[in-house]
Amino acid sequence: MREPHHPSCDELELSAVLHALSDPARLEIVRWLAKGDECTCGMFDLGLSKPTLSHHFRVLREAGVVRTRPDGRKRMLSLRDEELEGRFPGLLVAVLSADRERDGAPAA
Amino acid sequence: MREPHHPSCDELELSAVLHALSDPARLEIVRWLAKGDECTCGMFDLGLSKPTLSHHFRVLREAGVVRTRPDGRKRMLSLRDEELEGRFPGLLVAVLSADRERDGAPAA
DNA sequence: CCTCCGCTTCGACATCCATCGAACGGTCGC
DNA sequence: GCGACCGTTCGATGGATGTCGAAGCGGAGG
Numbered sequence: 001m002r003e004p005h006h007p008s009c010d011e012l013e014l015s016a017v018l019h020a021l022s023d024p025a026r027l028e029i030v031r032w033l034a035k036g037d038e039c040t041c042g043m044f045d046l047g048l049s050k051p052t053l054s055h056h057f058r059v060l061r062e063a064g065v066v067r068t069r070p071d072g073r074k075r076m077l078s079l080r081d082e083e084l085e086g087r088f089p090g091l092l093v094a095v096l097s098a099d100r101e102r103d104g105a106p107a108a
Numbered sequence: 109m110r111e112p113h114h115p116s117c118d119e120l121e122l123s124a125v126l127h128a129l130s131d132p133a134r135l136e137i138v139r140w141l142a143k144g145d146e147c148t149c150g151m152f153d154l155g156l157s158k159p160t161l162s163h164h165f166r167v168l169r170e171a172g173v174v175r176t177r178p179d180g181r182k183r184m185l186s187l188r189d190e191e192l193e194g195r196f197p198g199l200l201v202a203v204l205s206a207d208r209e210r211d212g213a214p215a216a
Numbered sequence: 217c218c219t220c221c222g223c224t225t226c227g228a229c230a231t232c233c234a235t236c237g238a239a240c241g242g243t244c245g246c
Numbered sequence: 247g248c249g250a251c252c253g254t255t256c257g258a259t260g261g262a263t264g265t266c267g268a269a270g271c272g273g274a275g276g
Binding site: 051055059 | 263265266267268272273274
């Protein structure tokens with residue numbers, strides 16, 4: 001299983017990162033990853049099919065938001081938080097902290 | 109000229125804001141507005157037609173990123189930076205500061 | 217070796233989105 | 247009022263995007 005392409009820090013584009021984060025499903029994935037767990041692709045239950053998840057992983061990966069590490073027949077996903085922080089300081093933190101007061105959620 | 113709808117702080121959705129900021133043209137507009145000038149719609153020269161600009165203004169406005177104030181036959185645009193900061197602390201700052209090291213620009 | 221398993225790729229499809237030209241609406245100056 | 251001006255709205259269009267089922271691919275296990 002070959003290592004897929006990951007953009008270097010210099011190649012990261014702000015628009016691409018913002019676009020990657022602008023989808024609720026991908027935001028959920030990032031939120032999940034931010035909890036620190038290293039995740040396999042299959043453990044996400046967002047009500048989406050496997051191809052769709054794979055698509056979102058690719059968008060996130062190509063934007064430089066996540067890293068994919070092949071591990072046997074699984075793939076471990078992790079946030080590229082440090083690299084993101086280096087390239088776009090404060091961005092990921094802001095997105096994740098803003099995310100805590102979930103968009104439409106403060107119904108309680 | 110009636111005042112168009114502006115979402116309140118509570119109504120702001122993270123995905124919508126990120127989506128609004130994920131377009132290069134809109135990012136350019138926001139960058140421009142961040143310089144502090146209050147701008148009329150017509151002063152943006154991004155090589156886009158008027159309808160397209162108007163479209164981007166609307167996306168930014170409906171996401172809660174900018175405010176539109178009718179002024180005679182012009183419309184003054186301004187960043188809702190304080191409200192954005194209140195709702196999504198650090199987000200706009202991060203986007204704008206990241207933006208200084210322009211995406212593909214560090215060719216020099 | 218054969219099969220199962222995890223994930224990706226392919227092909228298709230519906231939808232969204234950025235873009236434009238043309239037409240419209242409100243405001244100012246004359 | 248009339249025309250010029252600024253910006254929006256309408257309708258159309260091409261391209262991107264999210265979504266899925268089916269098929270493919272590489273590794274693990276019996």
